Amino acid sequence: MKLTTGGGLYVASTLLLGVSAVNTGNNLLFLIVAAMLAFMATTGVLGWLNIRGLTLNVHLPDEVYAGTDTFLSITLHNAKKFLPSFLIRVAVLGETTSFLLVERKRPQSGALLLSFPVRGPLQLAEASISSPFPVNFFIRATSLPIHQDCTVFPAPRPLQVPAPGGKPDAGEAAATASAGYDGELAKISDYRGGEPLKLIHWRLSAKHEVFKVKELTATAAEPLLLELDSIPGRDVEQRLSFCTFLVNRLIKGGRPVGLKLGERVIPPGSTRSHRLRLLTELGNHGKN
Known part of the structure; x- marks a missing residue:
């Protein structure tokens, strides 16, 4: 009291x-x-x-x-x-x-x-x-x-996005966290925490107990394996932030992505559950 x-x-x-x-x-x-x-x-x-x-x-x-x-x-x-x-x-x-x-x-x-x-x-x-x-x-x-x-x-930080051929795409160099949402409207779903604020459907959210966001379509590309030790960065935390951005950017763009953390390899995938698994691995890296 x-x-x-x-x-x-x-x-x-x-x-x-x-x-x-x-x-x-x-x-x-x-x-x-x-x-x-x-x-x-x-x-x-x-x-x-x-x-x-x-x-x-x-x-x-x-x-x-x-x-x-x-x-x-x-x-x-x-x-x-x-x-x-x-x-x-x-x-x-x-x-x-x-x-x-x-x-x-x-x-x-x-x-x-x-x-x-x-x-x-x-x-x-x-x-x-x-x-x-x-x-x-x-x-x-x-x-x-x-x-x-x-x-x-990890906090996502923008980085050049590898093109399907393996080299950075010059047109993607200035991509931001909101990129990858440029397709057509696919469906309305619940807010999950990673979506840009511009995708929140404010009018529909006002009628529900949870926020609603717009999900847009994207095109697919060939698989890519991201190796944390090969990601540029001044330290591990910055490499994790860059890798988090790449995982979100590429998978939301329809490209299957895998992850290599030291000797551990997670095969590429493109589903939402796979993306969350990769992000969880990045978030817990070195914390256990």
């Missing part, structure tokens, strides 16, 4: 009146102090009940990149008590979202924009919920388990 400025003044006033009542023996002061203590106790019980019985579901997208803003979907449930909850704040890793009203058996959804500074395994163990209800004198808080695990992929 945390005292607000108003709460601190209220407690100080109560103590001051209590001391005055004892020193003067004034019955009216005793009644005022008793009323103030009763009010404090009542609001305390209501505030405690307000954050009890809540459960939280957190969903991380399939693609989380180091240093890149990622939407974290949050669903708050109130299924264990008859009373609604008011003015609920949910905090994960220092970022906060608010829910004005969480009615019984009517889940409320929200989102947080998080950024993870380094690549590698990530575990979100708990979230903090708090509320100033019913009066902004005390902020009561508790923790809820969420148990979300994922791998943060």
Whole structure:
């Protein structure tokens, strides 16, 4: 429990009146102090009940990149008590979202924009919920388990894209992370964390609990094996970032890509699950 400025003044006033009542023996002061203590106790019980019985579901997208803003979907449930909850704040890793009203058996959804500074395994163990209800004198808080695990992929950095013949394509030298999405609209799918913001279908997203993105078609090409040690870069982290960009750029462009990490070789593939596998290997490289 945390005292607000108003709460601190209220407690100080109560103590001051209590001391005055004892020193003067004034019955009216005793009644005022008793009323103030009763009010404090009542609001305390209501505030405690307000954050009890809540459960939280957190969903991380399939693609989380180091240093890149990622939407974290949050669903708050109130299924264990008859009373609604008011003015609920949910905090994960220092970022906060608010829910004005969480009615019984009517889940409320929200989102947080998080950024993870380094690549590698990530575990979100708990979230903090708090509320100033019913009066902004005390902020009561508790923790809820969420148990979300994922791998943060290396931050992609643009690099020349190898052409089907094995040499860099001069026309691809200035490619950015948004390249490879230049085909026709294939379908609408859920946001997974790696898509450029320009592909988010904002109008359709407003009608659903999760963000919607446009998926575009692309053409296929011959397989390519990326060898991490052969990727240019000043250090391992920069090579991993370049390799992450190439994996996304090439596979999303329809070209099968494999990966060689030291003595380990992953054969080329072009499916989305294969791309996520390669990104996971890059994210966990050297972390185990």
